[in-house]
Amino acid sequence: MTALRRRKVVTMADRATMPRNGSSSVLWKAFDVLETFSQHKRVLTLSEVARLSGLPKSTVHRVLGMLLEVGAVEQQEGGFRIGLRMLSVASCSPEGLLRDAAMPHLLDLHKAVGRTIHLAVLQGTDVLYLEKLHARNSQSSPTDIGIRLPAHCTGVGKALLAHAPADTLDDLCSRPLPALTPRSLRVPAVLRRHLDRIRSTDVAFDHDEASVGLSCVARPILVGGRAVASISIGFHSDEQVDPALIGVLGRTTTAVARSLTARRDYHQYPSTPI
The missing domain is CATH 3.30.450.40 (GAF domain)
Structure with a gap:
């Protein structure tokens, strides 16, 4: 199998200037939502995710719904948290x-x-x-x-x-x-x-x-x-x-x-x- 060419790691600053169209826009927004969680704030409400990501509440509601379906996030009392499926995926790296x-x-x-x-x-x-x-x-x-x-x-x-x-x-x-x-x-x-x-x-x-x-x-x-x-x-x-x-x-x-x-x-x- 031919090795993939090494790509430059995309930084947060790079992402802010990259075009977001079609399906790629949804993917960017999903990561915008996921990256609002941190070691210091592991459970977030919908309003907190919207504020931290800078996305409209309606968009966050839609993206969180998609992430819930695939197990990337889970809902619990007090808000949302990163799902265990993300740990399973990360362990394969x-x-x-x-x-x-x-x-x-x-x-x-x-x-x-x-x-x-x-x-x-x-x-x-x-x-x-x-x-x-x-x-x-x-x-x-x-x-x-x-x-x-x-x-x-x-x-x-x-x-x-x-x-x-x-x-x-x-x-x-x-x-x-x-x-x-x-x-x-x-x-x-x-x-x-x-x-x-x-x-x-x-x-x-x-x-x-x-x-x-x-x-x-x-x-x-x-x-x-x-x-x-x-x-x-x-x-x-x-x-x-x-x-x-x-x-x-x-x-x-x-x-x-x-x-x-x-x-x-x-x-x-x-x-x-x-």
């Missing part, structure tokens, strides 16, 4: 395979270091979090499973950007870099130099760049020279990172890469665009 292969090693790492652990992949110029294991008494952070953040503002994202295709970096550096904190990297030339250093060591740091007071060290999971994901260990910004953390993190990313390669269904993974 290559990222589901990656998470399954990584989980035993993430749990071992979490037990060994007792700190917050993240597993993430690159999606366009954003980083998407697939897993988060919390440390006890960890402070609030902007990360959670399914959350996307600008990759250059995070340790996991920079570890992946250092191995990203040239067109991804060119796209990112062709416009002003968004910032999450005053310490986020904002100048494209500075980011490129930063990524050059990371590429030579395969160790990336985030110092107050995604959230003030929080830092992390991250390393990529390399399979066949390709960074398929990355793992980070979090720590408070007033702490000095223990070099031993970098070593145990490296052993974990190597173990995950070996587990992925050993999977019988792994051959499907490398050709899939992240």
Whole structure:
């Protein structure tokens, strides 16, 4: 079977300028509705979905009806929620395979270091979090499973950007870099130099760049020279990172890469665009 050509990930900004005609319009609106739900607001009323999506109530009512029929959303007391069918569909993705292969090693790492652990992949110029294991008494952070953040503002994202295709970096550096904190990297030339250093060591740091007071060290999971994901260990910004953390993190990313390669269904993974 001929491989599909890799396509650029469509961002929210891109979607706002794309034509929406006929059946494609219905599909866009369905995703507009689905994306109103979040980890912080898992149950929404029809009025809330309309307000958050910017769609008319009549349109939202029609789209929700379609999504209810196929099980993409479910109705419960107090409103609507994402349906379990969406979890079943998502589990079939290559990222589901990656998470399954990584989980035993993430749990071992979490037990060994007792700190917050993240597993993430690159999606366009954003980083998407697939897993988060919390440390006890960890402070609030902007990360959670399914959350996307600008990759250059995070340790996991920079570890992946250092191995990203040239067109991804060119796209990112062709416009002003968004910032999450005053310490986020904002100048494209500075980011490129930063990524050059990371590429030579395969160790990336985030110092107050995604959230003030929080830092992390991250390393990529390399399979066949390709960074398929990355793992980070979090720590408070007033702490000095223990070099031993970098070593145990490296052993974990190597173990995950070996587990992925050993999977019988792994051959499907490398050709899939992240």
